Amino acid sequence: MKAINNIDPETNQKALTVVLLLAVAIVVGNTWLAFRSIDVLVDSENWVQHTLQVINQVERIMSSAKDAETGNRGFLITGEDRYLEPYTDALRQIPAELDVFGKLTSDNQSQQDRLVELRAASGQRLDLLAKGIAEKRKGANVNELQLLVLSGTGKEEMDHLRRIADDMESEERRLLVTRVEDARKNSQRARWTTALASALDLILLVFMFRYLAEEREMRLERERTAAQLATAKMETDAKAAEIHKLNEELEARVRLRTAELETTNRELEAFSYSVSHDLRSPLRTIDGFSLALEEDYADAVDEVGKDYIRRVRTGVQRMGQLIDALLQLSRITRAELVRERFDMREVALSVVAEIKLGMQATSVANGNIAGATPVTFEVDGGPEAFGDPKLIRVALENLFGNAVKFSSKVAAPAVQFGWDDDAESWFVRDNGAGFDMFYASKLFNAFNRLHGDKDFKGSGIGLATVARVVRRHHGKIWADSTVGRGATFWFTLG
Ligand SMILES: Nc1ncnc2c1ncn2[C@@H]1O[C@H](COP(=O)(O)OP(=O)(O)OP(=O)(O)O)[C@@H](O)[C@H]1O
Ligand SMILES: [Mg+2]
Known part of the structure; x- marks a missing residue:
């Protein structure tokens, strides 16, 4: 039948x-x-x-x-x-x-x-x-x-x-x-x-x-089949209409929430920018007067007093650095994204050159002309990149900065930058201290640090800045590492 x-x-x-x-x-x-x-x-x-x-x-x-x-x-x-x-x-x-x-x-x-x-x-x-x-x-x-x-x-x-x-x-x-x-x-x-x-x-x-x-x-x-089909079609149409309605409602809600979030974000950014910015002037006052106190009234205070003044100055400088880092993070969010095609290798080389200059300056300042950490850099740019070179430069500064910082205690520090065909992403690799992969997801949040200030100084803003740059390009960032055997940070630009 x-x-x-x-x-x-x-x-x-x-x-x-x-x-x-x-x-x-x-x-x-x-x-x-x-x-x-x-x-x-x-x-x-x-x-x-x-x-x-x-x-x-x-x-x-x-x-x-x-x-x-x-x-x-x-x-x-x-x-x-x-x-x-x-x-x-x-x-x-x-x-x-x-x-x-x-x-x-x-x-x-x-x-x-x-x-x-x-x-x-x-x-x-x-x-x-x-x-x-x-x-x-x-x-x-x-x-x-x-x-x-x-x-x-x-x-x-x-x-x-x-x-x-x-x-x-x-x-x-x-x-x-x-x-x-x-x-x-x-x-x-x-x-x-x-x-x-x-x-x-x-x-x-x-x-x-x-x-x-x-x-x-x-x-x-x-x-019977025709009737069933007609009923099924009616039901499907009704469901489709319902789904369409729900979708529209959802989209409207998402638009509303996004608009609210954007407003809140803008307010927060404006708030943190102005806080950071406005903090600078009283800080400069404290810095200036504590310096004057140290230089002009050195004889008026005993050794304990001098120690206190030094501690005030160290704290002020540390706070200054923190404010700078926060201002940079804020600027990354506020800055307009201007995408263009550029050579990643060039940007990386210029960052490396700047780091080398900075290291030389530090050595001279420390009276160590030969330089204490002879880092080996290996740079390979990979394919042509499409993004905002200014923001990418800030990200690379932080990644290279970390690589140099966290490999500074090994005998022969080596930092490598390049493109991985399999992962289809750029990477910055070092052979330094590495970190515990258990905390890998926390690294990119502001103020999260996995190493103590005694071993490696820092404010915990760098990777948050890098993550923001990558996110603004709709790219991805992740890291892998083994404690004591270096770390690799990967990113794409969407
Ligand atoms: N190359 C790396 N090797 C090992 N650990 C790293 C490396 N890069 C980052 N980390 C870990 O991630 C934490 C967060 O890094 P991030 O750059 O945000 O902060 P920071 O370098 O400590 O301070 P800042 O960059 O603000 O001066 C670091 O404190 C460190 O524990
Ligand atoms: Mg850092």
């Missing part, structure tokens, strides 16, 4: 038409066969009737002949005319009856031949009877007449007549046997044919019934 279901309605309609035409053809064929066998049966029945009629006709002729004979005899014996009545009737009837017989057996040559013979024989017989009557009227002797008409030639003629009639009858009886047998066979055949036709019609009827029932079931199934 399912297989038929898949047939398209048009093909189904065509198949139905073909089946119906076939059924009509079978029914018409069956009816024709039944009619035909009935025709044959009627035909053979007619032949039987016809044969019986012929036999009957022979008997009639013979009966008329006998009537003529009897009448004639009565007259010959009595001489009374009233006995001639059957004779005259027979005389009139016999030719007509012979004609009827002739017509009835016109298709049978042997009967026609016998008819000729019968006509002649009956003619002779009647002639003889007529002669007898004529003789009687003339007053002939009865015995002589009897001798003439009823015995001798007369009897021979009558026997001849009977023989011909017998032959005719036996011919017809022989035909009757064949025709009755034919009729019997035809009747049987008609019965079989009708039974077969009816059986075929019945089978056809059952088949058609089943076919139509299946067809109906299929149509109902199709209607």
Whole structure:
């Protein structure tokens, strides 16, 4: 049923038409066969009737002949005319009856031949009877007449007549046997044919019934499926409309929240910028006056006092650095992002050059002209970058700065910058102190430091700045490391 279901309605309609035409053809064929066998049966029945009629006709002729004979005899014996009545009737009837017989057996040559013979024989017989009557009227002797008409030639003629009639009858009886047998066979055949036709019609009827029932079931199934599909479609449409509405609501909420967040962010940025900025001036006052105190009033305070003044100055400087770092972080967020194509290698080399200069300056300041940490730099830019080179420079300054800082305690510090084809990202690698990967996710939050200030100085703002630069480019940043075996920082630019 399912297989038929898949047939398209048009093909189904065509198949139905073909089946119906076939059924009509079978029914018409069956009816024709039944009619035909009935025709044959009627035909053979007619032949039987016809044969019986012929036999009957022979008997009639013979009966008329006998009537003529009897009448004639009565007259010959009595001489009374009233006995001639059957004779005259027979005389009139016999030719007509012979004609009827002739017509009835016109298709049978042997009967026609016998008819000729019968006509002649009956003619002779009647002639003889007529002669007898004529003789009687003339007053002939009865015995002589009897001798003439009823015995001798007369009897021979009558026997001849009977023989011909017998032959005719036996011919017809022989035909009757064949025709009755034919009729019997035809009747049987008609019965079989009708039974077969009816059986075929019945089978056809059952088949058609089943076919139509299946067809109906299929149509109902199709209607059910169509209804289900329509309902499903309506439900889907309703759900789609609902989802669309929800999406729109969500988008509106996201837009609202984003706008709120942007406003809050801008306010916070403005706040932290102005705080950092405004803190600088009182800090400068403290720095200036503490320096004046240290230089101009050195004699006025004892060693403990001098230590306190030094600590104040160290704290002030540290705070100054913190404010600088915060201001830079704030600037990164506020600065407009201007993307362009640039060579990452160039930026990296310039950062390295600046770091080297800074290291030299520190060594000179410390009186160590040769330089305490001979760092090996290896720079390879990778593909052309697309971003804001100024911001990228700030990020690289921090990453290189960290690499140099956290490898400063190893014997042969080495810093490597380059592009990784597999990771499709840039990286800054060093062979320094490394960090515990457990805290890797915290590194990029401001003020999070994994190393103590005693080992490595810093304010914990650098990586937060780098993360902001990368985020503003819609890129990604991550790190991996093994404690004591260096660290690698990776980034992409979106
Ligand atoms: N190359 C590195 N090797 C090992 N640890 C690192 C490295 N880079 C960063 N870290 C860890 O991540 C922390 C945060 O780094 P970040 O640059 O933000 O701060 P910082 O360098 O300590 O201070 P700042 O950069 O503000 O002067 C560092 O304190 C350090 O513990
Ligand atoms: Mg740093």
